[in-house]
Amino acid sequence: MRPETCHGTKTQDAEYHRQWYNSHPEFAERQSKLKREKYSSHSESEIERVKRWHQETKFLAETVLATYWHRSRECMFDLTPNATVFGKRLSEFPCSGPLEIDHINGGGRSELSRIGSRGLRKNIVNGKRTLSDLRLLCFVHNRLYRSDATGGMAYET
Numbered sequence: 001m002r003p004e005t006c007h008g009t010k011t012q013d014a015e016y017h018r019q020w021y022n023s024h025p026e027f028a029e030r031q032s033k034l035k036r037e038k039y040s041s042h043s044e045s046e047i048e049r050v051k052r053w054h055q056e057t058k059f060l061a062e063t064v065l066a067t068y069w070h071r072s073r074e075c076m077f078d079l080t081p082n083a084t085v086f087g088k089r090l091s092e093f094p095c096s097g098p099l100e101i102d103h104i105n106g107g108g109r110s111e112l113s114r115i116g117s118r119g120l121r122k123n124i125v126n127g128k129r130t131l132s133d134l135r136l137l138c139f140v141h142n143r144l145y146r147s148d149a150t151g152g153m154a155y156e157t
């Protein structure tokens with residue numbers, strides 16, 4: 001009678017193992033299936049890990065900016081009290097949506113095309129960038145401010 005698996009036998013001969021695997025293709029297939037499953041679950045957890053890292057960096061960058069402005073993590077539309085959109089002041093529009101990082105004086109587009117929003121967040125967290133021209137805006141105020149003639153170049157974080 002052939003053994004169900006080559007493991008657990010007393011034969012440790014390499015040639016015996018090779019022959020056993022060759023005569024049991026279904027076993028080799030099962031092994032590679034297990035390997036595939038292990039690999040795919042590994043890449044999923046890797047994706048989750050990277051996603052979490054980016055979320056943490058976003059949170060940290062927002063916290064660093066809030067601390068710089070002596071504020072809490074909140075929309076800072078009032079830092080440009082005279083900005084008007086469609087003839088209205090920003091304060092006339094209620095805050096809504098997630099926080100984003102805004103280049104107060106514009107010019108965000110060129111920086112973002114160079115290092116990306118993730119690069120910018122990383123530089124903020126690592127203290128590799130001055131913060132005086134950055135602030136937090138909610139989604140609505142960011143879009144409104146961006147459309148303003150002063151041209152604050154905002155982006156999604």
Ligand SMILES: [Zn+2]
Pocket residue numbers: 075076077094095096137138139140141142
């Ligand atoms: Zn707002």
